[in-house]
Amino acid sequence: MTGRHEEAGWTAPAPAPAAAGNEAGCAAAGRGRNDPPPGTWRRRAPAIAAAAGLLALWQVIVSGFGVPTYIAPSPVQVLQVFVEQGDILWLNFWPTLMEAASGFLVGNTVAAVLAVWFVHSQLAERAFYPIAVFVNTIPIIAVAPILVLLLGNGYAPKIVIAALICFFPTLVNMVRGLKAVSPQMLELMRVLSASGREVLFKIRLQSSLPFLFAALKIASTTCVIGAIVGEWIGSNYGLGSLIIEATYNFRAPLLYATVILGAGMAVAAFTIVTLVERRVLKWKPPEVF
Amino acid sequence: MSPTAAGSAASPGAGRSESPAAGPAAVSVRDLAVRFESDAGPVTALDGVSFDVPAGGLVTMLGPSGCGKSTLLRAVADLVPLSEGEISVFGRTPEEARLARDFSFVFQDATLLPWRSAIDNVRLPLEVGGRNGSVEQHAEPDELLALVGLAGREAALPHELSGGMRQRVSIARALVCRPRVLLMDEPFGALDEIARDKLNEELLRIWRETGTTIIFVTHSIPEATFLGQKCLVLSAHPGRVREYVGIDFGEARTLATRDTLEFVEVTAHLRRLLGESG
Numbered sequence: 086m087t088g089r090h091e092e093a094g095w096t097a098p099a100p101a102p103a104a105a106g107n108e109a110g111c112a113a114a115g116r117g118r119n120d121p122p123p124g125t126w127r128r129r130a131p132a133i134a135a136a137a138g139l140l141a142l143w144q145v146i147v148s149g150f151g152v153p154t155y156i157a158p159s160p161v162q163v164l165q166v167f168v169e170q171g172d173i174l175w176l177n178f179w180p181t182l183m184e185a186a187s188g189f190l191v192g193n194t195v196a197a198v199l200a201v202w203f204v205h206s207q208l209a210e211r212a213f214y215p216i217a218v219f220v221n222t223i224p225i226i227a228v229a230p231i232l233v234l235l236l237g238n239g240y241a242p243k244i245v246i247a248a249l250i251c252f253f254p255t256l257v258n259m260v261r262g263l264k265a266v267s268p269q270m271l272e273l274m275r276v277l278s279a280s281g282r283e284v285l286f287k288i289r290l291q292s293s294l295p296f297l298f299a300a301l302k303i304a305s306t307t308c309v310i311g312a313i314v315g316e317w318i319g320s321n322y323g324l325g326s327l328i329i330e331a332t333y334n335f336r337a338p339l340l341y342a343t344v345i346l347g348a349g350m351a352v353a354a355f356t357i358v359t360l361v362e363r364r365v366l367k368w369k370p371p372e373v374f
Numbered sequence: 375m376s377p378t379a380a381g382s383a384a385s386p387g388a389g390r391s392e393s394p395a396a397g398p399a400a401v402s403v404r405d406l407a408v409r410f411e412s413d414a415g416p417v418t419a420l421d422g423v424s425f426d427v428p429a430g431g432l433v434t435m436l437g438p439s440g441c442g443k444s445t446l447l448r449a450v451a452d453l454v455p456l457s458e459g460e461i462s463v464f465g466r467t468p469e470e471a472r473l474a475r476d477f478s479f480v481f482q483d484a485t486l487l488p489w490r491s492a493i494d495n496v497r498l499p500l501e502v503g504g505r506n507g508s509v510e511q512h513a514e515p516d517e518l519l520a521l522v523g524l525a526g527r528e529a530a531l532p533h534e535l536s537g538g539m540r541q542r543v544s545i546a547r548a549l550v551c552r553p554r555v556l557l558m559d560e561p562f563g564a565l566d567e568i569a570r571d572k573l574n575e576e577l578l579r580i581w582r583e584t585g586t587t588i589i590f591v592t593h594s595i596p597e598a599t600f601l602g603q604k605c606l607v608l609s610a611h612p613g614r615v616r617e618y619v620g621i622d623f624g625e626a627r628t629l630a631t632r633d634t635l636e637f638v639e640v641t642a643h644l645r646r647l648l649g650e651s652g
Contacts, residue, residue, distance in 0.1 A: 269481045272453055276479045278472055278503035287502060291489050368489035368531050 155335035166342040173327070173339075174346055181324040182350060184240055184312035188247020189304055189354070196252045197297070200259035204289065205281065210260075221253040225311065229318045243315030243323070250311035251304035255297070262296025263289045295369060298362040305354035313347055324350075399426040400555055400587040401450060405459035408445055418612040419445045423459070425606055425618055429554075432581050432588045434602030436595065438648060442613030443591045447557050450589070451479050464554055475503070477555040478548035482563045484540035486532040486547075492519060493528040496547045518546035521580060538569035545580070555587045563593070571629055574600055578627055595648070599640045600632060607647045616647050 140160050146152070147159040154162060167174065199217075203210035225246060232242040266288055274284050316325025324347045331340035406423040409416050419442040427433045435443045448454040450461055452468035463471035471477055478499070486495045496515040519528055522542040532540055541561055548556055562570040574597060581588055592598050598605050599621060607616040621640055623631050631637055 267483070267485065269483050269485045270487075272448075273479065273481065273485050274502065275453060276451055276472060276477075277499050278475075280502075280504070283502045287498070288487070291487070368533075 155337050158338040158341055162338040163341045163345070166338045170339060170342070174342060177323050177327045177343070178346055178350070180240070180322050181309070181312050181316065181347070184243040184315065184323070185247050185308045185350065185354070187240075187244045188249075188311055189251055189308040191244065192248030192251030192308070193255045193301060193304055195248070196255035196300075197259050200256055200263055200293075201285065203260050204263040205285075217253060217256055220249070225250055225314055229314055232315070233319045238319050242318075243312050243320070243325075246315040247308040247311030250307045254303045254307075255300040258296040258300035259293055262293025265296065266292055294366060298358065298366065301358045301362075302355060305358045306351040309347060309351040309354065398429055399462075400429040400431070400464060401427040401589065402462045403446075403450070403459070404461075406446070406449065406456060406461060407458035408442065408449055408454060409457045420449070421612040421614055423608075423613065423615055425615060427555075427587060427589055429464075430585055430587055432578075432590065432601060432603050434598040434605045435589065435591045435608065436593070436598040436605055436644060436648070437608030437613070437616075438610045439593065441608040441610035443608050444559055446608070446613065447479075447559050447589060447591050450555075451477060451557050453479075471555075475499075475551045476553060477557055478551060478553040480541075480544055480548045480556065480558040480561045482560045484532070484537075484544040486540055486543055488532050491529045491531055492524060492535065492543045495532070495543055496550055498547060499551050513550055513552055515546070515550060518549050519543070521549070521583070522546045523576065536569075538565050538573060541565065541573065542576075545577075549580075549584065549586070552584075553586060555589065558588065558590045560591055560593065562597070570594075570597070575629060577601065595641050595644050596632060599637060599644060600627065605644060607644060616650075619644065619647075 144159050144161060147157055199213070203214065228249065229242070229246055232245050236242040236245065266284075270288060271284070274288065279287070312323070313325035313328070316323035317329055320326040324343050327343045328340060328347075331337070331343060403426070404424050406420055407418065408420040409418050411417075423446065435446065437443045445454055449456055450463065450468060452472040461468050463476050466474065466476060486492075487498065490498070493515050496518055500512055516525075516528060519525060522545050524539060524542055524546070527535065527539070530539075532543070535543070545561070562573050565573065577588075577590075578601065580586075590598075590601055592601075602621050605619045605621060607619060608614065609616040619640070623634070623636055
């Protein structure tokens, strides 16, 4: 680590110690994050063991006490649904995925654009921020019927609900991120006679990225909830409608399988956002991850 | 040689001793006053400040905290509006000088963009302010990194560099447009003493190699003495010129200069001035 030390970098600008310092820096920065560090499995083993244990306990209780299937199915019965009724599950999986993904895209885009506008116009922020807060306070389950009345029974209301649920966290975080530029950095840009556009594109957007990704992680899971809630209200396709149908027909194993599939979708979306974040925010010091 | 007091700050000839001071004034400040509106009413940060910085000179600015030395530097840099008086940078107003990139500014914080490598941070001034990377007369970023002792670290991200190294990158960035004046606001204030000593020596070398006029704000008496050909001592509330002290140790200043009797005499004189104005 001598290359990182002030003295060494100073008195010996020769490439050898500097390069050594570079390597040390890279190692510290955690390059090659894709390879799990040693001990990863050992750290994850307790969680895996606990999950497996709980599943086993569930199976034992359901079969041991003779709980009727329509009240609580056993894990094995739920697994059977995935094997035997997989086509129904997948048929309803894709519409929900499409709605959630579209809502994610629309909600976050609108929020990001609005945040840029708010940061540049105090008038706009004063006029519309309170309205955004108000809209956010209305429970999404109460907005859903209104949107179904307005937009009909198709994809549109579901996408709008998923977008609405993504919108607010991203707006708040993005406004904070765009404003999180040090006063000295802004002074530097003034000394350089930089335009507002240059400050936005060279400084503000980049420094808002950590805030944006924090919001996108939230949005990646809530957009799935939004799509499913939208399908509850008025729909004959999608995981949401399947949940309603399975509940009313006492098809508990199908209900459980549908819920698990919805959760899986959210987890997958969260993982994708996290992976993209790691690629985009390579410049963040490692301790932030 | 003992410190030669210039007495009145408005007489730029007095107290001058080292050779580069013979040229025309690079920065000229006349009867400057800066006032702010605060919640507690108007505050006078600077009042009746006049002095000249000779072209190619290195002037340090010393004063108790709150004396407005940072405000004075910011007024030269067109970051603070003048209430009275005038400032000229090579005959231009601060705004004209800013647009012409006559000066650059080094802050106490390195203010590097964390997502840019060292060399891309140095390039930043070439990309903004309508420059689009094609500046008429700019220095080569990699040569500047070598000048500040960071050869081989071009690709390093700021978080991979030490505090002293980051400040070196920010000095290289300040030099990339070949400014005629370098304004430095306590640039080494956040560094440990060892790093600060090294950078002081290094700054003198860079100053000699580039011929840039430097105004250097500090609250360290040894730093002000070691670097300055002249030291502008300010008093506080409101900020006024206490004395414009000429400092002459001959040509070569090294860290050993700090152990000489002359050096101690100057620091004692500056300390007395600060004590009186405190």
